[in-house]
Amino acid sequence: MRASDSHHDETLDDAVIHDVLRNERRRLVLERLRDSDDDQAVGDLAEHIAEVESGESPAPRNVRQSVYISLHQTHLPKLDTLHIVAYDSTAKMVSLGSNAVELEPYLVDAPTRRPFAMLTFTTCLAGLSLVLAGWMGIPILARVDPRLVAIVTLLAVALVSGLELGLLTRNRI
Structure with missing residues (x-):
């Protein structure tokens, strides 16, 4: 797992980790970032998650839009605050943050x-x-x-x- 350049010394409490991973969209964001070598655009993440949720490719526009809004307004800011991702809300780009490594044991392959x-x-x-x-x-x-x-x-x-x-x-x- 790669992490962004910023470092954060606080470790995440187990309850916080479980709260983060309880949401399927947040898990999908983290898995996509973990599997990618590059930063991801919010639109690309939303499209991927919408396809997973709907089972259609491409996903219906309303599903993509709903996912995009929830990522932008709720999930990515929460993950950014915890330093699990680095979210640039202006550029709409996301990368793994310094605390992302703490979630690795929970995101192991099946x-x-x-x-x-x-x-x-x-x-x-x-x-x-x-x-x-x-x-x-x-x-x-x-x-x-x-x-x-x-x-x-x-x-x-x-x-x-x-x-x-x-x-x-x-x-x-």
Whole structure:
């Protein structure tokens, strides 16, 4: 994440970070700025967000206009005050601010948001392997009822999935 030239020493409180990220438009602004190497014009940001919200490309004019007004009047000034973005309201240009780096852990790419996905997948494969090994007559495993292996595997998957769901719900932004 790059930051603007101005530096701000205060760190953001968790409540402030969650308040900022609770709004979809602010999240989309930050993701767009993070993914871009250049400053963004407010009009370009509004067009992108309107397309995401409407699911149409180009988005209807009234949706683009509504997004533009809310960015200009509400969201960008709020982010600028917190030094998360640097917003030049005269030039209508936006870049990441000095505090933007504090939001990075909350804006990670989707694959890293599922810490238990690999564990769930591995548990399923292990259970399937044990059932197949038992059916193939591998000595120790042949004596174990495949239904028991399946039940234990399903319980493990349910436990891991429940833990992941609990963490996602508790950390929901």
